[in-house]
Amino acid sequence: MRPVAILGIGQTVIDEHWDLSLRELAGEAALAAIHDSGVEHPEGLFVGNMLSPLIGGQNQLGAFIADWVGMWRAEAVKIEAACGSGAAAFRAGLVSVASGEMESALVVGVEKMTDKAGHDVTAALATAADADYEVEEGVSFVGLNALVMRRYMHEFGWKHADFAPFSINAHANAIHNPHARLHEIITLEQFEKSSMIATPINLLDASPVGDGAAAAVIVPAEKVASLPGRPRILVAGSASATDTIAVHSRKDPLFLSAAYASAKRAFEMAGVGANDIDVFELHDAFSIMSALSLEACGFAERGQGPRLGLDDEILVTGRIPICTRGGLKARGHPVGATGMYQIVEVVQQLRGECGPTQVEGAKIGMAQNIGGSGATILTHILRTL
């Protein structure tokens, strides 16, 4: 494969966009990325989406969005890997460009979740889990994560408040991100008193649903190496791995083996290690997932993820800054779009465009997107050229 680079990015505000259709949301992010890149006619389109067939009655989003953004006759396809759909689409696009099959690819992650009432969305999200052996037993998606968190607290001796720094950090960073869904500082007291959803997960452990789209344009690295202007971003590492779909089938349900495997491969491909990462946009759908992701990728010892929050190591000024734009927790989690928001945010960090939450001198960034309760995990490492 030849090296590839990200030439342009775009994103919408995450909100309850009742006035915008799925195609309008996707189009806004896509056209922003196209404009930012200067590539007027990307050759291929890769769309990440999970819920549109269930919530919008719309399949075939590849052709659907290609049509809307004026990519008539271009190759276009949708990739789905539950909440990991965004990064999975990004990887499909980058492999297509890296292979030489095309000279440019537009990747769009898009999700519209708020047009239906809560029950429908909860049922739709549960399609990420095992329909026959998990959902059939009555467990919801948040319920599965609650079981994992409860076991983790028991196994490693943490109390609920120890997870608070993950959410407090995410909310504090989101204040400075105009695209974030939530702009509200939260305190430890609020975290502890928040409404329970599925014990021990309360409202402030959980990321909010939302409508949004994020996009990027990928081109061969050789095309951007000599361009003047702002830093150009190389995709230095890309890997995808899977684990059992049902959490109960895992030898160790407290270890994200697909995070471990995909991070290991991405590190090797990029020729870097955990210590080299300046900023890490991880998949904090629930606070427990922050801990598990940090551990599986080698940023913390097994069972010690919450330590990084308690010791301020996850802050923008810390050893391994996470959720610098608000993370899933406060930027919001439009599921099939999330992976692309992470990529876009890492690009913003490497370009130095993050204002008060800019990680000083960031040169190497990592994004990790998780589908289901750890069943599909994609890790990408970006670096300045």
Add this chain to the structure above:
Amino acid sequence: MRPVAILGIGQTVIDEHWDLSLRELAGEAALAAIHDSGVEHPEGLFVGNMLSPLIGGQNQLGAFIADWVGMWRAEAVKIEAACGSGAAAFRAGLVSVASGEMESALVVGVEKMTDKAGHDVTAALATAADADYEVEEGVSFVGLNALVMRRYMHEFGWKHADFAPFSINAHANAIHNPHARLHEIITLEQFEKSSMIATPINLLDASPVGDGAAAAVIVPAEKVASLPGRPRILVAGSASATDTIAVHSRKDPLFLSAAYASAKRAFEMAGVGANDIDVFELHDAFSIMSALSLEACGFAERGQGPRLGLDDEILVTGRIPICTRGGLKARGHPVGATGMYQIVEVVQQLRGECGPTQVEGAKIGMAQNIGGSGATILTHILRTL
């Protein structure tokens, strides 16, 4: 991209498999392909599926099926392009191997449609069309195709019976395919008297739904060139193109411009033309689509597709044999799996394994898979090494 080859194939019988789950169906085809290929541990899995979230409540089929077939930690993802999902997954797999990103890929197309009553399936299939501008107006998927067929008959002066040879040929060939859903010879009289679905499309113009899975293992061509035994199959051409999602947005709704574009690119890549194709597995979801596909790919003049049926040119012994294993019409159309059935069937023809419907001396075969009413179209050309 390096050249790639198909080393193994597998498929299930298409039927109402109420006794088999989605994972069991996919597993049967996948393990058959793995066994046929001799590649014990494919590095990646690409799943083509359209309806599982809607009918089975199951998303994330990449991890879901990787788990079931023992590909723990392997990269796995689902690709969806409505009824073109199977070939779209195949193309994703082949690009991944061709890029050098992996040394082997398993591709599985799978669909389970018969567990729900007819109304649900009709609604689910309509997600291939434009939800806002077609489905919202009350048109079903068969309704859209009926409008196209009516216009075609009016424009070019054909009567309904002129389409009969497409269905008669498909049914005659399916008799000899043990994996086909329907094993029933049909006559012109039966075709003319068949129950109307959406005028002018009657029951014998339309392909049946079904449950089934088909799979293939892709490897670099250099790996198979020197292997002894049966003919090895090179993927000589692969292309995907799109058209507007809504039929009414097209300048010419009677021309499949995405079929034209993808066939043109696949022909160029393979260095062949329409005259070189020995066998063509096309997407006869409705008889009108056979005519449109033959025309867009250069096998017939505009408006003259039915001529090929009336003149016996589509027979196994004709100039351009189509639907040699029964086509969508009689082999069956488990939507997300169909594209992989077509690939598997072309491989069978090139291996000379088709018994009474073997195309004598077939060396170059073509498969064309269509998503929606022509919105996503993929063309693949296979040839013996």
